[in-house]
Amino acid sequence: MRIEERLTHLKDATYPSQELVDSLRAAITQHEHKRQPRRFGWMAAIGATVAVAVAVTAIMPQLFRGGKTLLAANLTISDAAPVFSGKPGEELQLVGQKKNGQLLVLTNDGICTVDQGASVLLVPLAKLQGTSSGTIGQIQYDPDDDRYVYAQDGDIVLYDAVAQTRTVLAKAGKDHQYADPTFAIVSLPSPVLGGAGVPNGSVLATILVHSASSWVPRAMLRIGCDDAVDTANTPAVIQDGKDVLVIGAAALRDGTDFTDALPQAAEQGSDPTVTSDGALLISAGASGFSVVNLVSAGTDVRETTIGQSGDSHPGISPDSRFLAYLRNGSELHITDFDLVKGTDLVVSRDCCDFLWDATASTGSSKYVFYEVLKPVDGQDQWSIVRKQSEGSFDEDAGYLFERYFQALLSGRTVYAQSLWTAGAKDASTAMPEMNLVAYRIAGYVHPFELFKGKPDDAIVQIDLTFVSPDMLQQKQLFVDYRTAMEHGKRIIVSSSAISETSATYTVNDKAIQNSEGGTTHDLVQLSSLEAQRQSIAGMAVDMVESSIAVAVKSGNDVKIIIAPTARTPKSLMALLLPTPQIVATLQDATLRNISITEAWDLLVAYTDNAHPTVLHIDRYTLKEKGFPCAETTDMPLSAFPYYWYGTHKMLLGMTNPDEPSGTRQIYSFSTTVSSLAWVSQQ
Amino acid sequence: MTAFEQVYETTIVVLYRYAFGFLGNRSDAEDAVSESCLHVFRRYGNRTDAAELKALLFAATRNAAIDRLRRKHPLPLLHDCAAREEDPETQDMRELLSRLPSDERELISLKYMSELSFREIGELTGINEHTVQSRIYAILDKMRLLYVKNDKGDRLQ
Numbered sequence: 001m002r003i004e005e006r007l008t009h010l011k012d013a014t015y016p017s018q019e020l021v022d023s024l025r026a027a028i029t030q031h032e033h034k035r036q037p038r039r040f041g042w043m044a045a046i047g048a049t050v051a052v053a054v055a056v057t058a059i060m061p062q063l064f065r066g067g068k069t070l071l072a073a074n075l076t077i078s079d080a081a082p083v084f085s086g087k088p089g090e091e092l093q094l095v096g097q098k099k100n101g102q103l104l105v106l107t108n109d110g111i112c113t114v115d116q117g118a119s120v121l122l123v124p125l126a127k128l129q130g131t132s133s134g135t136i137g138q139i140q141y142d143p144d145d146d147r148y149v150y151a152q153d154g155d156i157v158l159y160d161a162v163a164q165t166r167t168v169l170a171k172a173g174k175d176h177q178y179a180d181p182t183f184a185i186v187s188l189p190s191p192v193l194g195g196a197g198v199p200n201g202s203v204l205a206t207i208l209v210h211s212a213s214s215w216v217p218r219a220m221l222r223i224g225c226d227d228a229v230d231t232a233n234t235p236a237v238i239q240d241g242k243d244v245l246v247i248g249a250a251a252l253r254d255g256t257d258f259t260d261a262l263p264q265a266a267e268q269g270s271d272p273t274v275t276s277d278g279a280l281l282i283s284a285g286a287s288g289f290s291v292v293n294l295v296s297a298g299t300d301v302r303e304t305t306i307g308q309s310g311d312s313h314p315g316i317s318p319d320s321r322f323l324a325y326l327r328n329g330s331e332l333h334i335t336d337f338d339l340v341k342g343t344d345l346v347v348s349r350d351c352c353d354f355l356w357d358a359t360a361s362t363g364s365s366k367y368v369f370y371e372v373l374k375p376v377d378g379q380d381q382w383s384i385v386r387k388q389s390e391g392s393f394d395e396d397a398g399y400l401f402e403r404y405f406q407a408l409l410s411g412r413t414v415y416a417q418s419l420w421t422a423g424a425k426d427a428s429t430a431m432p433e434m435n436l437v438a439y440r441i442a443g444y445v446h447p448f449e450l451f452k453g454k455p456d457d458a459i460v461q462i463d464l465t466f467v468s469p470d471m472l473q474q475k476q477l478f479v480d481y482r483t484a485m486e487h488g489k490r491i492i493v494s495s496s497a498i499s500e501t502s503a504t505y506t507v508n509d510k511a512i513q514n515s516e517g518g519t520t521h522d523l524v525q526l527s528s529l530e531a532q533r534q535s536i537a538g539m540a541v542d543m544v545e546s547s548i549a550v551a552v553k554s555g556n557d558v559k560i561i562i563a564p565t566a567r568t569p570k571s572l573m574a575l576l577l578p579t580p581q582i583v584a585t586l587q588d589a590t591l592r593n594i595s596i597t598e599a600w601d602l603l604v605a606y607t608d609n610a611h612p613t614v615l616h617i618d619r620y621t622l623k624e625k626g627f628p629c630a631e632t633t634d635m636p637l638s639a640f641p642y643y644w645y646g647t648h649k650m651l652l653g654m655t656n657p658d659e660p661s662g663t664r665q666i667y668s669f670s671t672t673v674s675s676l677a678w679v680s681q682q
Numbered sequence: 683m684t685a686f687e688q689v690y691e692t693t694i695v696v697l698y699r700y701a702f703g704f705l706g707n708r709s710d711a712e713d714a715v716s717e718s719c720l721h722v723f724r725r726y727g728n729r730t731d732a733a734e735l736k737a738l739l740f741a742a743t744r745n746a747a748i749d750r751l752r753r754k755h756p757l758p759l760l761h762d763c764a765a766r767e768e769d770p771e772t773q774d775m776r777e778l779l780s781r782l783p784s785d786e787r788e789l790i791s792l793k794y795m796s797e798l799s800f801r802e803i804g805e806l807t808g809i810n811e812h813t814v815q816s817r818i819y820a821i822l823d824k825m826r827l828l829y830v831k832n833d834k835g836d837r838l839q
Contacts, residue, residue, distance in 0.1 A: 009771060009772065010772055010779070015699070016698035016711075028720075
């Protein structure tokens with residue numbers, strides 16, 4: 001039988017259930033004569049998983065551009081049915097969600113599962129408290145086991161709900177505390193840090209790292225105390241998850257006790273790196289750098305000092321064989337650890353006018369990558385405020401990918417320069433004086449993956465998004481990247497090129513005028529954004545492959561802009577916006593977060609005075625209305641200043657103004673647009 | 683009967699076949715079809731152009747399906763769960779389809795499960811019509827190889 005005939009046979013054997021056909025037919029028929037004007041919302045007709053349907057007073061006409069803005073103060077909840085309501089005045093804390101979908105909430109009684117108004121106590125508060133009376137901080141739930149970790153009086157505590165044991169993982173000291181523990185997987189080469197500084201500035205962070213067998217709690221201490229410089233030190237984590245090394249403290253923690261890993265404390269500001277096999281650690285400071293051999297972490301530590309004064313930018317090859325570094329800022333040296341010390345290969349020494357930066361080497365240690373940087377626009381003096389550079393080779397070490405961002409301080413303006421060293425040192429692209437808010441490298445997950453299986457197709461497409469006070473600019477760069485170095489010999493320079501297309505969109509030339517007619521540039525202050533997303537303080541951005549969402553403060557309002565990217569599929573574009581548009585203007589709002597999904601569902605969390613609100617803009621509305629958001633689900637948000645979106649449920653903690661003062665409630669919504677809520681107009 | 687209801691009656695089956703072929707399981711396919719039908723009905727239910735409504739239904743279903751794929755739900759084999767007893771031939775073809783990458787699975791589903799024309803597929807996916815045609819032929823060749831390579835008797839192993 002031919003394959004086409006087999007497919008026809010398969011087709012004939014595939015048909016929807018009669019239940020589906022009938023239920024949809026009924027939904028269509030029933031609603032055919034009840035259709036509301038679309039500007040006023042829609043009824044969620046499916047969604048058996050919908051836990052709650054909320055009717056929210058809609059103010060749709062105010063959503064449209066041209067002076068029509070969304071006023072959160074106008075919102076009230078009616079006909080709300082919370083999943084769970086706390087006692088008046090009770091603070092609820094959302095701990096997590098179990099695999100079966102049950103919500104875990106910390107109440108005054110302890111950790112409970114809540115469902116449809118009922119709760120079951122799992123862990124009494126006394127068990128969590130132990131003998132301490134200290135306040136329990138934010139609790140994190142182990143996604144793989146019934147365990148909880150939290151901070152209490154500066155200690156980090158792990159509670160095992162199965163064994164019913166309470167263990168202090170990290171004890172606060174005289175000059176330090178722990179805070180914000182979490183469950184996380186730490187990966188190299190970029191250490192992933194959990195936690196944040198606490199108000200007294202004395203501590204620092206705790207993370208739990210993942211081992212091959214199970215979630216193993218390990219506390220990581222970032223030493224710094226009151227020294228702001230020290231807090232910038234980067235801890236390094238050995239990949240097997242067993243050990244955590246902190247350079248600033250010269251301490252290694254393996255389970256319980258700290259032991260010295262370095263004979264002397266590393267210099268402040270050093271940036272330690274551990275090789276992927278955990279064998280070598282390198283710490284670079286102003287007076288050189290040192291390489292530490294971690295043959296037996298915690299017990300048998302041997303130090304090998306390589307660098308001398310004037311040496312900098314050390315990088316170890318992934319197989320721990322080679323070390324590349326700069327001497328006197330101009331000579332690129334490579335050391336082979338297998339050879340006698342002193343036989344360094346000097347790769348280049350004739351570029352003293354430039355700053356060299358060795359940033360990557362190949363997995364086979366065949367190549368080392370370096371780049372030449374030069375002052376912008378011929379300036380002799382230039383101040384680097386922030387510089388990020390990453391380079392990586394493909395698996396065959398044939399292609400090099402590198403990205404580089406540089407910020408130069410000029411008043412409050414950030415210059416952003418992107419540089420791709422594509423064979424020629426001139427292959428840089430200086431960006432105009434704008435605020436770089438986002439960039440996307442098409443298909444980029446990791447350079448290795450980018451090039452995997454594509455040795456003949458090394459064209460990298462890069463989207464950059466900038467926001468200036470009055471425009472949103474997108475620039476797409478197409479980089480044919482074919483350059484690498486083999487011990488100083490430049491190779492693969494053919495067909496290196498950068499071509500670009502760019503487009504500038506005027507966001508709304510009138511909208512940015514304040515009441516006095518002047519241009520307002522103030523930006524809203526936001527929480528920190530994800531590390532992988534480039535942004536500047538005072539602006540929110542979220543991006544997925546197909547779209548970018550930007551929030552900009554303009555006067556007292558927040559403007560929400562959505563822009564497609566070069567990766568937006570045409571079919572998706574047909575339902576969405578062809579160009580960046582202002583999709584909402586939030587009057588007198590303070591932005592808290594912004595999130596967009598691949599499906600262009602946008603969530604904006606903001607507060608309007610005392611009204612924390614989540615604005616939901618769905619993708620279908622965008623196209624239908626041309627640009628403004630007409631469909632929203634606006635929900636007060638107070639108990640939990642965050643939300644999850646994109647998995648199965650969106651969970652929100654709220655204070656219902658119709659309920660007794662201070663009563664916290666938790667609402668659960670399906671993330672699908674069709675089952676989110678019903679918006680009506682009173 | 684409204685235009686939308688007429689289109690619904692004639693399209694629901696092919697829409698479902700496309701979603702099932704693309705997503706690989708009944709539950710997600712039904713969810714995607716439900717969501718897209720209701721959305722299109724809600725947004726465009728008052729329109730009368732049958733061709734336009736059909737295109738909108740496919741586009742919405744495609745978006746809903748892509749949503750689900752991007753949520754990284756594991757793609758089970760294309761067995762129709764335990765809902766129905768299926769003959770070995772059907773089971774083999776579902777499994778064969780499940781071995782294709784999602785973009786190839788989609789093209790095959792659009793062409794052979796939903797019987798769209800190359801032009802319609804091109805408009806839906808944003809791919810040139812001729813490219814669609816050549817890609818589908820290439821995928822069929824690939825499927826033939828997979829089938830023959832694994833052929834022991836009449837079954838895909």
